Amino acid sequence: MRALAVEDDPRIAADLRAALTSAGFRVETCGDGEEAWFRGDTEDYDLVVLDLGLPGLDGLAVLKRWRAAGRAMPVLVLTARGTWQERVEGIEAGADDYLPKPFRMEELIARARALVRRAGGHAAALQEAGALALDTNRMGVAVRGVPVQVTALEYRLLSYLMLHRDRVVPSTELLEHLYGDDDAREANALEAVIARLRRKLGPGIIATRRGFGYFLEPA
Amino acid sequence: MRALAVEDDPRIAADLRAALTSAGFRVETCGDGEEAWFRGDTEDYDLVVLDLGLPGLDGLAVLKRWRAAGRAMPVLVLTARGTWQERVEGIEAGADDYLPKPFRMEELIARARALVRRAGGHAAALQEAGALALDTNRMGVAVRGVPVQVTALEYRLLSYLMLHRDRVVPSTELLEHLYGDDDAREANALEAVIARLRRKLGPGIIATRRGFGYFLEPA
DNA sequence: CGCGCGCTGACAGCAAGCTGACAGGACCGG
DNA sequence: CCGGTCCTGTCAGCTTGCTGTCAGCGCGCG
Numbered sequence A, B: 001m002r003a004l005a006v007e008d009d010p011r012i013a014a015d016l017r018a019a020l021t022s023a024g025f026r027v028e029t030c031g032d033g034e035e036a037w038f039r040g041d042t043e044d045y046d047l048v049v050l051d052l053g054l055p056g057l058d059g060l061a062v063l064k065r066w067r068a069a070g071r072a073m074p075v076l077v078l079t080a081r082g083t084w085q086e087r088v089e090g091i092e093a094g095a096d097d098y099l100p101k102p103f104r105m106e107e108l109i110a111r112a113r114a115l116v117r118r119a120g121g122h123a124a125a126l127q128e129a130g131a132l133a134l135d136t137n138r139m140g141v142a143v144r145g146v147p148v149q150v151t152a153l154e155y156r157l158l159s160y161l162m163l164h165r166d167r168v169v170p171s172t173e174l175l176e177h178l179y180g181d182d183d184a185r186e187a188n189a190l191e192a193v194i195a196r197l198r199r200k201l202g203p204g205i206i207a208t209r210r211g212f213g214y215f216l217e218p219a
Numbered sequence C: 001c002g003c004g005c006g007c008t009g010a011c012a013g014c015a016a017g018c019t020g021a022c023a024g025g026a027c028c029g030g
Numbered sequence D: 001c002c003g004g005t006c007c008t009g010t011c012a013g014c015t016t017g018c019t020g021t022c023a024g025c026g027c028g029c030g
Helices: A010-022 A032-041 A059-068 A085-093 A103-120 A151-163 A170-180 A187-201 B010-022 B034-044 B059-068 B085-093 B105-119 B152-163 B171-179 B187-201
Strands: A002-006 A026-030 A047-051 A074-077 A097-100 A126-129 A130-133 A140-143 A147-148 A206-207 A214-215 B002-006 B026-030 B046-049 B075-079 B095-098 B126-129 B131-137 B141-142 B146-148 B208-211 B211-216
Touching: A002 A010, A010 A026, A010 A047, A010 A103, A010 A151, A026 A032, A032 A059, A047 A059, A047 A103, A059 A074, A059 A085, A059 B010, A074 A103, A097 A103, A103 A151, A103 B131, A126 A151, A130 A151, A130 B059, A140 B208, A151 A170, A151 A187, A170 A187, A170 A214, A170 B002, A187 A206, A206 B146, B002 B010, B002 B034, B010 B046, B010 B105, B046 B059, B046 B105, B059 B075, B075 B105, B095 B105, B126 B152, B131 B152, B146 B187, B152 B171, B152 B187, B152 B211, B171 B187, B171 B211, B187 B208
Parallel strands: A002 A026, A002 A047, A047 A074, A074 A097, B002 B026, B002 B046, B046 B075, B075 B095
Antiparallel strands: A126 A130, A130 A140, A140 A147, A206 A214, B126 B131, B131 B141, B141 B146, B208 B211
């Protein structure tokens, strides 16, 4: 599964890359309209995530050119503010789905999967690390095959740790991801969530590196 | 697999061609009612996608003439603003399925596939998930074999959940599908529909995942 | 040993979702 | 036209259970 993420904001681009990668895609990113058009026209992707606000060539123009040239890969369009006109424009230009910012990565992944499935492919829905497994379609969690019920916040935390399972995630980064820096919470809120999760999941899943942060116990 | 797309708006026609092509159809397009009638009557198609707003002969008239002449290929009807009345007219004229504009290509493809499969006799017109069954021919609903009467809106909701029965569908996505964001509704409207449906269907059919969305209870 | 970071259980506030009531509007039959 | 019926969005109140805060404790580390 090959995906192209077209997004000029480097932070969002990094998030897209990470999320799509964890969903099983081989991801390429690009921040410029001209380059996006060229690559979409010359390469075969199973999915394109396309931001409309682009330097160089506008996203809609890129999409129209692809469709005019007969390129039919599934395209998921992102746009800053989901006005009605933009949406209609997007659909008429040939978008297969459409997501207004700001959005949750979980929703983007869900829709991306649906698109790819419709197009005929099958992407693995399970992400695993050690004894833990996340089902990104059902937003479900299982430990050693046994399903565990977790809340939305808990799921987002696990999903972020899963995304970065190869490193220790600093607590500040987790706080920022869960709440955003505008909405400041006490550091203890995070610890409370971790504690509740550990009680549900049992030992040997979430590990602490004192003074740094948390990570998922590898196999 | 041969498909005929009857659509006078050249942009949408191009999109239809692209989407259907990518779904594996050999596509022919035509933008005029008279010509559509002639081709549908003299050629053999596995699928026809028919827009109702046409120059020349009206789409509904074309469909009626085909059926009167005994042509039985699957026909998927598109129409600009999906009032319930139009839908009934379309079905009485012999349409096999019906899609209001604007729509997602993803959904059109899914429905087109379902139609073709059905015509081939391989898949039943019945879609099932757990105790729930949808009869896509009669727009009927049954729980554990017992028929239940639902309204048009309720049926669309169920049918969308059925289409995506393998994942949790975010509330935002459901709202979009039911209303489109040109016509903004309170989030509570969705909850009201869900509540009414649950009362009709009984427990154990529609499940909530708090903070994410809804899904059909699997078997 | 003492400090400080992290953990935990209790608890209260609050937000998401549910429900019943109501009203506007579409449709239908007279 | 007019009255009845059905559909459906809105509103208000309610329930549920999620989640941030707090206080106190354990434990590793210096």
